Amino acid sequence: xxxxxxxxxxxxxxxxxxxxxxxxxxxxxxxxxxxxxxxxxxxxxxxxxxxxxxxxxxxxxxxxxxxxxxxxxxxxxxxxxxxxxxxxxxxxxxxxxxxxxxxxxxxxxxxxxxxxxxxxxxxxxxxxxxxxxxxxxxxxxxxxxxxxxxxxxxxxxxxxxxxxxxxxxxxxxxxxxxxxxxxxxxxxxxxxxxxxxxxxxxxxxx
Amino acid sequence: xxxxxxxxxxxxxxxxxxxxxxxxxxxxxxxxxxxxxxxxxxxxxxxxxxxxxxxxxxxxxxxxxxxxxxxxxxxxxxxxxxxxxxxxxxxxxxxxxxxxxxxxxxxxxxxxxxxxxxxxxxxxxxxxxxxxxxxxxxxxxxxxxxxxxxxxxxxxxxxxxxxxxxxxxxxxxxxxxxxxxxxxxxxxxxxxxxxxxxxxxxxxxx
Numbered sequence: 001x002x003x004x005x006x007x008x009x010x011x012x013x014x015x016x017x018x019x020x021x022x023x024x025x026x027x028x029x030x031x032x033x034x035x036x037x038x039x040x041x042x043x044x045x046x047x048x049x050x051x052x053x054x055x056x057x058x059x060x061x062x063x064x065x066x067x068x069x070x071x072x073x074x075x076x077x078x079x080x081x082x083x084x085x086x087x088x089x090x091x092x093x094x095x096x097x098x099x100x101x102x103x104x105x106x107x108x109x110x111x112x113x114x115x116x117x118x119x120x121x122x123x124x125x126x127x128x129x130x131x132x133x134x135x136x137x138x139x140x141x142x143x144x145x146x147x148x149x150x151x152x153x154x155x156x157x158x159x160x161x162x163x164x165x166x167x168x169x170x171x172x173x174x175x176x177x178x179x180x181x182x183x184x185x186x187x188x189x190x191x192x193x194x195x196x197x198x199x200x201x202x203x204x205x206x
Numbered sequence: 207x208x209x210x211x212x213x214x215x216x217x218x219x220x221x222x223x224x225x226x227x228x229x230x231x232x233x234x235x236x237x238x239x240x241x242x243x244x245x246x247x248x249x250x251x252x253x254x255x256x257x258x259x260x261x262x263x264x265x266x267x268x269x270x271x272x273x274x275x276x277x278x279x280x281x282x283x284x285x286x287x288x289x290x291x292x293x294x295x296x297x298x299x300x301x302x303x304x305x306x307x308x309x310x311x312x313x314x315x316x317x318x319x320x321x322x323x324x325x326x327x328x329x330x331x332x333x334x335x336x337x338x339x340x341x342x343x344x345x346x347x348x349x350x351x352x353x354x355x356x357x358x359x360x361x362x363x364x365x366x367x368x369x370x371x372x373x374x375x376x377x378x379x380x381x382x383x384x385x386x387x388x389x390x391x392x393x394x395x396x397x398x399x400x401x402x403x404x405x406x407x408x409x410x411x412x
């Protein structure tokens with residue numbers, strides 16, 4: 001695309017560096033900003049810059065946070081001896097939105113994935129193992145994605161802490177609430193049969 | 207969505223004010239920025255703010271421009287007596303990308319659309335009519351969208367200048383190059399039959 005304006009061109013180039021945004025979409029977004037009051041662009045820009053410059057990682061769980069310890073870790077009502085291990089902050093948000101979890105989190109920052117060049121050393125695994133060794137955790141709940149990288153990561157952590165007195169669980173895999181049985185994939189359906197649960201307990205949340 | 211960080215929340219809110227971007231996409235974009243070097247966020251922010259603060263509208267054609275007259279209007283090689291009338295800057299970019307046009311543009315800034323509350327007064331029509339009245343234009347090429355608002359706008363302009371010695375044309379409507387005849391809508395196919403062109407001239411561009 002040829003632009004008659006260098007300012008426009010620069011803005012489109014920068015916006016289109018964001019993932020999933022091509023030149024055409026970037027142009028649409030930028031032209032939209034031009035039609036809005038100048039304050040909107042200023043607010044957007046300020047929000048992004050101050051986020052990038054001021055954001056911290058929680059010293060306890062590695063979740064992103066405005067303060068040295070995130071709101072969840074700083075909350076005395078949360079059970080610090082139950083720790084849910086997740087990949088990234090989006091998983092924390094998803095679990096928080098259920099309102100069903102009162103423990104803390106441990107954000108790994110990804111999964112072990114040799115194909116992408118991500119080994120255990122790049123993830124926040126050491127600090128988790130350390131907490132277990134110091135006897136600070138009663139239960140670890142693995143809540144990584146149910147795929148080969150997730151399983152590998154779970155297993156890697158498991159091997160590091162298997163000799164310590166910590167209970168390890170994973171979130172239940174099964175048929176999503178509201179889904180039709182006939183459209184469920186075989187692996188999920190198979191697992192949900194093998195790991196069936198007592199009927200009395202199954203109705204609790206609904 | 208509940209965020210554990212006010213900074214994150216603010217950034218997501220601002221990004222999701224952009225058209226077609228929901229909270230979930232905004233979060234993905236913002237987290238992407240957090241994983242990139244700080245300079246990228248800074249560059250994005252600077253590009254948007256300086257575009258919004260410094261951009262001008264070309265005094266001749268109303269195209270957006272870094273200077274009082276846009277690169278196209280300032281270019282002496284372009285034919286200032288042929289003017290292509292378009293809705294907005296995206297149309298200018300599209301036509302420039304063809305490399306087939308050597309005249310100037312006139313950017314209306316939209317189409318007459320009473321349902322959206324846009325009347326002729328909100329568009330850059332007066333300046334175009336003025337140029338025609340002063341005898342500065344030999345040919346006006348209407349290149350608005352082929353829908354009822356586009357046709358209304360064309361006709362409104364036509365009525366204002368019909369008594370002046372200016373040639374008026376519209377870009378050809380027809381079957382897109384490479385398209386199958388059987389899948390073309392009836393209106394386009396009908397028009398392309400009625401407005402058929404001599405065979406010798408039709409092969410020029412391909």
